Amino acid sequence: MKQSDDGLYMPSFQLNQVIRSASVGKVVASANPAFEVGDIVSGFYQVSEYAIVPGGGLRKIDTSVAKPSDYLGLLGMPALTAWSGFTIVGEPNPGDEVFVSAAAGSVGMLVGQLAKIKGCRVVGSAGSDQKVKLLKEEFGFDDAFNYKSETDWDAALARYFPRGIDIYFDNVGGRMLEAVLNNINMKARIPLCGMISQYNQEWKQRFGVRNLLNLVGKCVKMEGFMCGQYLHRMGEFLEEMTGYIKEGKLKYKEDVKEGLDSFLEAFNSMFSGDNLGKPVIYLGPPQ
Amino acid sequence: MKQSDDGLYMPSFQLNQVIRSASVGKVVASANPAFEVGDIVSGFYQVSEYAIVPGGGLRKIDTSVAKPSDYLGLLGMPALTAWSGFTIVGEPNPGDEVFVSAAAGSVGMLVGQLAKIKGCRVVGSAGSDQKVKLLKEEFGFDDAFNYKSETDWDAALARYFPRGIDIYFDNVGGRMLEAVLNNINMKARIPLCGMISQYNQEWKQRFGVRNLLNLVGKCVKMEGFMCGQYLHRMGEFLEEMTGYIKEGKLKYKEDVKEGLDSFLEAFNSMFSGDNLGKPVIYLGPPQ
Numbered sequence: 022m023k024q025s026d027d028g029l030y031m032p033s034f035q036l037n038q039v040i041r042s043a044s045v046g047k048v049v050a051s052a053n054p055a056f057e058v059g060d061i062v063s064g065f066y067q068v069s070e071y072a073i074v075p076g077g078g079l080r081k082i083d084t085s086v087a088k089p090s091d092y093l094g095l096l097g098m099p100a101l102t103a104w105s106g107f108t109i110v111g112e113p114n115p116g117d118e119v120f121v122s123a124a125a126g127s128v129g130m131l132v133g134q135l136a137k138i139k140g141c142r143v144v145g146s147a148g149s150d151q152k153v154k155l156l157k158e159e160f161g162f163d164d165a166f167n168y169k170s171e172t173d174w175d176a177a178l179a180r181y182f183p184r185g186i187d188i189y190f191d192n193v194g195g196r197m198l199e200a201v202l203n204n205i206n207m208k209a210r211i212p213l214c215g216m217i218s219q220y221n222q223e224w225k226q227r228f229g230v231r232n233l234l235n236l237v238g239k240c241v242k243m244e245g246f247m248c249g250q251y252l253h254r255m256g257e258f259l260e261e262m263t264g265y266i267k268e269g270k271l272k273y274k275e276d277v278k279e280g281l282d283s284f285l286e287a288f289n290s291m292f293s294g295d296n297l298g299k300p301v302i303y304l305g306p307p308q
Numbered sequence: 309m310k311q312s313d314d315g316l317y318m319p320s321f322q323l324n325q326v327i328r329s330a331s332v333g334k335v336v337a338s339a340n341p342a343f344e345v346g347d348i349v350s351g352f353y354q355v356s357e358y359a360i361v362p363g364g365g366l367r368k369i370d371t372s373v374a375k376p377s378d379y380l381g382l383l384g385m386p387a388l389t390a391w392s393g394f395t396i397v398g399e400p401n402p403g404d405e406v407f408v409s410a411a412a413g414s415v416g417m418l419v420g421q422l423a424k425i426k427g428c429r430v431v432g433s434a435g436s437d438q439k440v441k442l443l444k445e446e447f448g449f450d451d452a453f454n455y456k457s458e459t460d461w462d463a464a465l466a467r468y469f470p471r472g473i474d475i476y477f478d479n480v481g482g483r484m485l486e487a488v489l490n491n492i493n494m495k496a497r498i499p500l501c502g503m504i505s506q507y508n509q510e511w512k513q514r515f516g517v518r519n520l521l522n523l524v525g526k527c528v529k530m531e532g533f534m535c536g537q538y539l540h541r542m543g544e545f546l547e548e549m550t551g552y553i554k555e556g557k558l559k560y561k562e563d564v565k566e567g568l569d570s571f572l573e574a575f576n577s578m579f580s581g582d583n584l585g586k587p588v589i590y591l592g593p594p595q
Contacts, residue, residue, distance in 0.1 A: 194520060203511075213524045220521075224490075229516020233481060234507075236532035237500045243530045245523035 039067045040284070043098050045082065045089045046072070056081070063092045068284055070304045086263050094127055094299040095273040096262055098248055102214060103131035104258050105251035108139070110212035110244050111188045115140030118182055120201060123192035124165060125152035125274075126291075127299035128214060132190045133162045134271055141188070144181045146197070148294035155297070159272060174200035188212075194219045195228040202235040211243040217292065274298030326354045327571070330385050332369065332376045333359070343368070350379045355571055357591045373550050381414050381586040382560040383549060385535055389501060390418035391545050392538035395426070397499035397531050398475045402427030405469055407488060410479035411452060412439035412561075413578075414586035415501060419477045420449045421558055428475070431468045433484070435581035442584070446559060461487035475499075481506045482515040489522045498530040504579065561585030 034040055048060040053076035056062065064079040066072050082092045094100065106128075107113065119136040123129045124145025133156065136143035145156045145165045156165035164181055171177040178186070178200050185206035191198055194216025201211070219227045236243060251258070265271045276298040278287050283302055290296035321327055335347040340363035343349065349366040353359050369379045381387065393415075394400065406423040410416045411432025420443065423430035432443045432452045443452035451468055458464040465473070465487050472493035478485055481503025488498070506514045523530060538545070552558045563585040565574050570589055577583035 194524075198520070213520075216521045216524060224519045224521070227518045227521065229518040230520055231514045231516040232511045233485070233500075233517055234503045234511070234514065236530065237481075237503060237534075238532065240532045240534055240537060242532075243523065245525070245527045245529075247524075247527055250527060 039069070041066055042068050043093050044068070044072075045092050061089050063089075063097065068281070068302075068304075070281065087266065090275060090277075090301050091273065093301060094275060095131070095266070095271065096259065099127035099299060100131055100262055101248040101251060101255070101258055103128045103135060104262065105248055105254070106212040106214050106246050107132050107135050107188075107190060109251065109254075110246050111190060111210050113139045113141055113188060117141040117187040118184055118206070119143040119188045119190065120178070120182065120186050121145045121190045121192070122168075122197050123147070123215075123217060124156050124162065125297070126192060129190070129192055130156070130160050130274065130298075131271070133160050134265075136188075137161050137163075138265060138270055151297065152294075155274065159274070168197070175203050178204040185209075190214060191216070193217050195230070199228075199230050199232055202230070202232045202241075205235055205239055205241055207239050209239065209241045211241060213243060213245040221292070275301045277301050277303060279303045326356070328353055329355050330380050331355070331359075332379050348376050350376075350384065355568070355589075355591075357568065374553065377562060377564075377588050377590075378560065380588060381562060382418070382553070382558065383546065386414035386586060387418055387549055388535040388538060388542070388545055390415045390422060391549060392535055392541065393499040393501050393533050394419050394422050394475075394477060396538065396541075397533050398477060398497050400426045400428055400475060404428040404474040405471055405493070406430040406475045406477065407465070407469065407473050408432045408477045408479070409455075409484050410434070410502075410504060411443050411449065412584070413479060416477070416479055417443070417447050417561065417585070418558070420447050421552075423475075424448050424450075425552060425557055438584065439581075442561065446561070455484065462490050465491040472496075477501060478503070480504050482517070486515075486517045486519055489517070489519045489528075492522055492526055492528055494526050496526065496528045498528060500530060500532040508579070562588045564588050564590060566590045 043065050045061065045063045048056050048058050048062060051058060055076055061082050061084050062079040063082050064074055066074045066078060082089065087096050113136065119141045121129045121132045121143065124133055125147040129145060133143045133145050142163050145162045146168045147153055147156060147165060148169055150167055153165045153167050156162040166177060166181065174197060182204055186201060186204050187206050187209050189201045189211045191211055191213050192215045195218040276296040281304060287300040287302055290300055330352050332348065332350045335343050335345050335349060338345060342363055348369050348371055350369050351361055351366040353361045353365060374383055400423065406428045408416045408419045408430065411420055412434040416432060420430045420432050429450050432449045433455045434440055434443060434452060435456055437454055440452045440454050443449040453464060453468065461484055469491055473488060473491050474493050474496050476488045476498045478498055478500050479502045482505040563583040568591060574587040574589055577587055
C-alpha cells in the first residue's frame with residue numbers, strides 16, 4: 022500500500038487529478054486474453070463511466086455468489102478489513118465483550134455480525150438514532166448507542182460494558198479511543214482500522230490520547246492493520262464469508278446513489294455521517 | 309499482578325504502611341521444610357533488615373551462576389522484563405533498527421545488549437552524558453544520546469535512525485513516544501514496558517499523544533506487557549540468559565547504596581535519573 026507521510030493509508034486527493042476508488046464494472050472491450058467482453062470485474066481504478074485499466078489491476082468476480090456491488094462491500098475491501106482486523110488482529114474468544122465504533126459503517130456492520138458469529142457480546146456506536154436502530158434490529162448487535170447523544174463517553178461505555186471491554190475495533194480514534202482505554206480489560210486487543218475523527222487535520226492539531234499508560238498496566242495490544250496485509254489469505258476469507266452468506270448469517274446495507282455528480286456527496290457523507298450503509302455509486306445505465 | 313485503577317502496574321505506596329520491594333536475603337530461621345537456615349532466597353517482600361515471609365513467596369537462587377544481587381537485576385525481574393518484552397513482544401529480526409528509552413536503566417541496559425545479540429542495530433536515550441558514555445562504551449550500543457541535550461526529539465530520532473525505527477522498547481511514554489511515532493517504520497513493534505514520564509500525574513494531566521494515526525497507516529503493533537505474564541517461560545529465560553552470562557555477552561551495572569535510610573534517595577533516583585544502573589540497597593552486615 023502506498024504510504025503518505027501524515028499517517029494516512031491513502032494518499033490525499035490532488036487537485037486536477039482523476040479520483041480513484043474501489044470499483045466493479047463490465048468489460049466492454051479487452052486487449053488482454055485473460056478478460057472477455059461481458060466479464061464482471063473488480064479493481065481499484067478511476068471513478069468514471071468508462072475506464073481503461075491494466076489487466077493486472079482487475080479480478081474477475083463470481084456473480085453466482087453475490088451481486089456485483091457486493092464485491093465492493095460484503096465480499097470486498099471492507100469485508101476483508103473487517104474479517105482480518107477482527108479475527109486475526111482481534112483474536113476473539115467466545116464470551117468476549119466487543120465494542121465497535123462507526124458500527125453502521127461499511128466495515129463496522131460486518132465486524133458486529135462476525136463478533137456474534139464468534140460468540141461474543143457486541144455493542145456498537147453510531148451517529149444517528151436511525152443507525153442505532155439498524156444495528157440492533159438488522160445486524161443483531163446486542164446493544165448500540167448514538168455517540169452524539171452521549172455527553173460523557175467514559176460513563177456511557179461503563180454503562181454498556183459493566184464487565185469491561187476485551188476487543189475494541191477502532192474506526193474513529195481520538196476521544197472515543199481514550200474513553201475505551203478507561204474501560205479496557207486486562208489483555209484486551211484493539212485492532213486499529215481507522216481514525217476517521219482524525220484524518221482532516223495536520224498531526225499537531227489532532228487529539229492527544231492521554232491514558233496510554235492503561236495499555237501498560239492492562240497488557241493491552243493495540244495494532245494498526247490494513248487489509249492489504251492479508252491478501253494472501255483471500256481464499257480463506259472468501260470461503261468463510263461465502264459460507265456465512267449462504268447460511269444467511271451476514272447482512273449488508275448499501276447507500277446507493279446514481280451518477281458521477283453524486284460522488285462528492287457520497288464521499289463527504291462518510292465524514293458527516295449522513296450515509297446509511299456503504300456508499301455505492303451506480304454509473305452507466307440505470308439498474 | 310495487582311492492578312490499580314490509574315493504569316499503573318503497582319499499587320501506589322500508602323502512608324504508614326511498610327514498603328515492599330524485590331529483595332534477596334539469607335534464611336536465618338525457617339518454619340518451612342522447603343527452606344533451611346543459610347539458603348539464599350529471592351522474593352517480593354518488605355524492605356527491612358529482617359522479614360517474615362511465607363515460603364510460597366520465596367524462591368531459592370543458584371549463587372554458582374551469579375551473585376545474590378544479580379537476581380534483582382541481571383537474572384531478576386528487570387531481566388525477565390527485558391527478555392520477554394524484547395524477544396516475545398518485540399519480535400526482533402537481524403538488521404532491525406531498535407530504539408530504547410531509559411536505556412541506562414535496569415531494563416534498558418539489558419534490552420540493548422539483547423538487541424546486539426540478536427543482530428540488530430540499537431540506539432539508546434538516557435538523561436546524562438555519563439549514562440550515554442556507559443551505553444556506548446560498556447554495553448555496546450551502536451549509538452546513544454542525552455535526551456536532555458536535544459531540543460527536538462523528532463529531529464534527533466530522524467538523525468539517529470535514517471532508516472527509521474523497527475522496534476521501540478518504550479520505558480518513558482509521553483513526548484518521546486510521539487517523536488518515535490513520527491519516525492516509525494511499516495510493521496514496527498512497540499513493546500510498552502513503562503511510561504516513567506507519566507506516572508506521577510492524574511490521567512487527565514498526562515501528555516496526550518497526537519499521532520496515533522501513524523499506527524494505522526504503518527500497521528504498527530504497540531503492546532503493553534508485564535514480566536508476570538511470562539513466568540511460565542522462566543526456565544527458557546534462565547537458560548538463555550545464563551548462557552549469555554557464561555559467554556561473557558551480558559554486563560550489568562548496579563547503583564549500590566547501604567542501609568535502610570538510603571531507600572528514599574535510591575527510589576527517587578529512578579525518577580530524577582540520578583542513579584547510574586539498577587538501584588540496589590544492601591541491608592544487614594557490610595558486604
